[in-house]
Amino acid sequence: MASTLNITIPIIQAPMAGVQDWRLAAAVASAGALGSLPCGMLSADQVVAEVAAFRQATSAPLNLNFFCHTMAPLSKVAALRWQQMLAGYYDEFSLQPSEAGALRMPYDDAMAEVVAELKPDVVSFHFGLPDAGKVDALKSAGVTVLSTATTLEEALWLQDHGVDMIIAQGVEAGGHRGMFLSQDLASQQSTRTLLQELQGRVSVPVIAAGGISSAADIEQMLQLGASYVQLGTAYLLCDEAKTSEVYRQALIAETSVTALTNVFSGRPARGICNRLMRDLGNINNDVAPFPYASAALAPLKAAAEARGRGDFSSMWAGENRAACRTVGVQQLTLDLWRDMQALKD
CATH class of the missing domain: 3.20.20.70 (Aldolase class I)
Structure with missing residues (x-):
């Protein structure tokens, strides 16, 4: 077969x-x-x-x-709108807006x-x-x-x-x-x-x-x-996976649920629900278009994970996590x- x-x-x-x-x-x-x-x-x-x-x-x-x-250019209007949506989070972590994340x-x-x-x-x-x-x-x-x-x-x-x-x-x-x-x-x-x-x-x-x-x-x-x-998803807790600690904790938490969201990249993807999804809504039409949304989130993700939080992390996972094992x-x-x-x- x-x-x-x-x-x-x-x-x-x-x-x-x-x-x-x-x-x-x-x-x-x-x-x-x-x-x-x-x-x-x-x-x-x-x-x-x-x-x-x-x-x-x-x-x-x-x-x-x-x-x-298709890699269309990011318009200044879309970039500014996305930065404004994230401005409060940057202030919370004393960060300057950045587009340095990998695309x-x-x-x-x-x-x-x-x-x-x-x-x-x-x-x-x-x-x-x-x-x-x-x-x-x-x-x-x-x-x-x-x-x-x-x-x-x-x-x-x-x-x-x-x-x-x-x-x-x-x-x-x-x-x-x-x-x-x-x-x-x-x-x-x-x-x-x-x-x-x-x-x-x-x-x-x-x-x-x-x-x-x-x-x-x-x-x-x-x-x-x-x-x-x-x-x-079955491999996310395995020894060879580079899954972050906050991601691993979310995977094993019984209270974790997943949903389709576009707030991390600009296109629908299924991941574990977190603060950004709750704040902006799982699907938000004002998010920067794919793939640009993720770049502006990179410094927020790093700052939150350094504090043991996955508030801005795209923790992709399927609905069935039963096979996940260390x-x-x-x-x-x-x-x-x-x-x-x-x-x-």
């Missing part, structure tokens, strides 16, 4: 910018699943270094993940050249696909191309534009929604419902993502027609696989 990606366990580790590096991806790969590197916030040199470190640790397949958004950048010509040299086994995209020429170049080089769909319409669009596999992202999933044909949150549905909609409508393999935490969850998704599952990534992956096998005995 997992031979299409040359892996022995049908699990793909979700790329998680900010909370992982090559170490987590390599540990997943060492277990026999597919490790992923989030590259949307890395420079070309950083991507090269991460891939080199991964390949020194293991010869297993590797997935490089990129964003495909999520789209897959461009320069990065495409780097990827061509690195020759990864898999490249995955969020927010659609790059232009046809870049997709064709990857496929001609033997790279397996994945992208995320949150609706049937997006899945059909991706299939028509050449993807080899579709990541069906249910509304339960943590992190950014992969929406690209519409930004209507009412169109978002559960992983189970989305898988059922895709059955018989798409001819390429489907990867289920969202709300998957146990062996039983994985088996259910495979029974519903998924060829693989993608897990992210163990090694390889152990967690193998435990899930063992439990899956036990279900069949």
